[in-house]
Amino acid sequence: MSDEALSILRQLTNNPEAQFHPGQREAIEALTEHGRRALVVQRTGWGKSAVYFIASLLRRRGGHGPALIISPLLALMRDQEAAAERAGVRAVAINSANVTEWGQIEERLAEDSVDVLFVSPERLVNPRFRAEQLPRLMERAGLLVIDEAHCISDWGHDFRPDYRRLRTLIEELPESVPVLATTATANERVVADVEEQMAAGGHEVFTLRGALGRESLRLGVLELGTSWRRLAWLTQHLNELPGSGIVYCLTVAAAEDTAAALRKAGHEVLAYTGRTDTAERLEAEEALKNNEVKALIATSALGMGFDKPDLGFVVHLGAPSSPVAYYQQVGRAGRATDHADVLLLPGPEDREIWHFFATNAMPTEAKAKAIIDALAQEAQPLSTYALEARVDIKRSQLELLLKVLAVDGAVEAVQGGWVATSQPWVYDQERYDRIAAARVAEQQAMLEYQQLPEGACRMEFLTTELDDPESAACGRCDTCAGVWYPTEVALEAAEQARSALDQVGVPLAARGQWPSGLEQFRITDADGLPLKARIPAEEKLSEGRAVARLTDLGYGNLLREVFAPGPDGQPVDGEVSADLARACLRVLKEWEWDRRPAAVAWVPSLTRPQLVESLATGIARAGRLAALGPLEINPNAQPLNRSTNSAFRVRDVWHRFRVPTAMAEQLPVLSGPVLLVDDLADSRWTLTVAGRLLRLAGARQVLPFALGSVS
Numbered sequence: 001m002s003d004e005a006l007s008i009l010r011q012l013t014n015n016p017e018a019q020f021h022p023g024q025r026e027a028i029e030a031l032t033e034h035g036r037r038a039l040v041v042q043r044t045g046w047g048k049s050a051v052y053f054i055a056s057l058l059r060r061r062g063g064h065g066p067a068l069i070i071s072p073l074l075a076l077m078r079d080q081e082a083a084a085e086r087a088g089v090r091a092v093a094i095n096s097a098n099v100t101e102w103g104q105i106e107e108r109l110a111e112d113s114v115d116v117l118f119v120s121p122e123r124l125v126n127p128r129f130r131a132e133q134l135p136r137l138m139e140r141a142g143l144l145v146i147d148e149a150h151c152i153s154d155w156g157h158d159f160r161p162d163y164r165r166l167r168t169l170i171e172e173l174p175e176s177v178p179v180l181a182t183t184a185t186a187n188e189r190v191v192a193d194v195e196e197q198m199a200a201g202g203h204e205v206f207t208l209r210g211a212l213g214r215e216s217l218r219l220g221v222l223e224l225g226t227s228w229r230r231l232a233w234l235t236q237h238l239n240e241l242p243g244s245g246i247v248y249c250l251t252v253a254a255a256e257d258t259a260a261a262l263r264k265a266g267h268e269v270l271a272y273t274g275r276t277d278t279a280e281r282l283e284a285e286e287a288l289k290n291n292e293v294k295a296l297i298a299t300s301a302l303g304m305g306f307d308k309p310d311l312g313f314v315v316h317l318g319a320p321s322s323p324v325a326y327y328q329q330v331g332r333a334g335r336a337t338d339h340a341d342v343l344l345l346p347g348p349e350d351r352e353i354w355h356f357f358a359t360n361a362m363p364t365e366a367k368a369k370a371i372i373d374a375l376a377q378e379a380q381p382l383s384t385y386a387l388e389a390r391v392d393i394k395r396s397q398l399e400l401l402l403k404v405l406a407v408d409g410a411v412e413a414v415q416g417g418w419v420a421t422s423q424p425w426v427y428d429q430e431r432y433d434r435i436a437a438a439r440v441a442e443q444q445a446m447l448e449y450q451q452l453p454e455g456a457c458r459m460e461f462l463t464t465e466l467d468d469p470e471s472a473a474c475g476r477c478d479t480c481a482g483v484w485y486p487t488e489v490a491l492e493a494a495e496q497a498r499s500a501l502d503q504v505g506v507p508l509a510a511r512g513q514w515p516s517g518l519e520q521f522r523i524t525d526a527d528g529l530p531l532k533a534r535i536p537a538e539e540k541l542s543e544g545r546a547v548a549r550l551t552d553l554g555y556g557n558l559l560r561e562v563f564a565p566g567p568d569g570q571p572v573d574g575e576v577s578a579d580l581a582r583a584c585l586r587v588l589k590e591w592e593w594d595r596r597p598a599a600v601a602w603v604p605s606l607t608r609p610q611l612v613e614s615l616a617t618g619i620a621r622a623g624r625l626a627a628l629g630p631l632e633i634n635p636n637a638q639p640l641n642r643s644t645n646s647a648f649r650v651r652d653v654w655h656r657f658r659v660p661t662a663m664a665e666q667l668p669v670l671s672g673p674v675l676l677v678d679d680l681a682d683s684r685w686t687l688t689v690a691g692r693l694l695r696l697a698g699a700r701q702v703l704p705f706a707l708g709s710v711s
Contacts, residue, residue, distance in 0.1 A: 008054045012087035023208050030206045031055040037179040037198050041186050041209045045335035048182040052145045056116050064142030066114045071147045077118045079307040093118035121162035125413050141177050149181035153193040161403035171200040185328040188467040211470035212463045216334030219458040220478040221344045221450050227553040230345045232489045232497035235265045243312025247297045250318040250353045253551035259297035261500035272298040309336030319346045321354040322442035323465040365427035367393050381417035389517020392648040501554030505587045506709050508544035511688040515646035541691040544704030547583045559708040571607040575614040598672030599626035604633040616677040631657040642682050649685040657690050659697040668698035681706040
């Protein structure tokens, strides 16, 4: 086995002198010679994929079936397939990106001409794959590999509900099938959790854990405060960073704004986010791998799946919410180079963004039970689209909750949608409380990393957070060896950054169709008939404007302060500030409308009445427009819940407003459009319904306007 394994390694690395790293041979032997279950926790670049490729090929040569590799990201699969082919391993993948190839892949599996099959954990939910392919694969699999195994654990930084299904998969494996789990980012709590799941059925788990310190990385933290100063530093110093690299941002808007500003300043960069088209993502990855761009300006969408061994730097504009997640992202750099630079530029808005993502990720008992009850009342399966119309949960949260409930056995994906299983289900409050507490502790640790005292090593801090028993001072970071990065921001760069972020005017697209499911609320049109899908032209709004998105780097910071809750958790009201007032007038001045507005009306607010009224009346005075006043609000109206989905939001606002008689008399004789003002455009359904009332009352055109936009 030893000589054969070494031969495959040299073919895989294309290096006739290659030797195994410490621990690689032992892991391969555990799988191929002893059929054991092994957990390998080693730093990025150690060669975990070499272990499972070599073990897969050795098992195949011993007469076993193909290896099944659970891999979390499409980009990761693409790189792994390419690496497998170099080693002479016949590898294929089944995922959402190659649906047209599934039939051909199934034929190859039937012919036994596949050594390795990559699948995403989401495939395990697919009814057809689970019923037809998975049993045959498991019956003759030569090896099961769980890549990025920290995703299994509740405590992992990238926990995924679909990964929790793997415990059941492991339990059902034949005794003869060895199991390998690999990760570079797992502390002791995650390791123990993964070991427990791998030990299902009474198996012993062989855990191989190496030192996580990265000798090539030089870490640093530079506190610059404002968004424009951080952008100015990057504009001025990006080309001084070694090679090509990644600039991480916490939000899609920040990544897009940063990429646009850097391109305007003459830098070759591309944006890479969850909103980037798949084909454009592939092009961006190849551009960076080929050093055709200086950097990708990315969100966490560019993470585990990207492999560029000579990546020269990683910069963060804003800090990830945990040291473990940060270590995972910076680990992309310096895998095959002697030196790589890693710099964190934290922002004052980081904690707000952490809080937003943390609160949106946690399922609640009420929402979970609403899903189970809705499915239990139906004789037929419900699609996610149909279920969304029956429960007051946004699509992204609904999809996450369905996965959680499916893993818990309360619901099941079948042909045609989802069904309730009738299995008893109890909300594990204690578990979610523990997870929430752990997240808070991780955030605090990330703040401590930024503020380490002199002489306290940054690499040692990160690896200690991952419970690395060999954690030690690196001697290279800014606290060990002194500041290695420039700290100044030139006046020209500062002015350029200020100008780049001083952008106002985000389009508010007009809603064109009503959401499905309104019939259950007995919502009808002006003639008492059920609403048709398309909003009639005579009831639609025109495209509107908001000053900025809440996630924008520029005015987003100011807007987040306006909409932040007070110490008691309640909204804070007050007149619109002078800075925002000036920004509003700039938006109106730069708005290329067909006809100038003739009047201003506004949406009455229960939470920020002073803010909305001061905004609307101020616009009317400045533009010398008729101030029509607010719409009347139903005396029984309650503050709106902004986490509601489209159908339920329309329900909540449908009977909320009425056009006052005095306003209705003025609408038909106006010489131009009505500017309809609100504080925050979230779903846009409040503006859509309020604007519809104005159109029905005689307004020829309604232009929505808001201080902030959520997306």
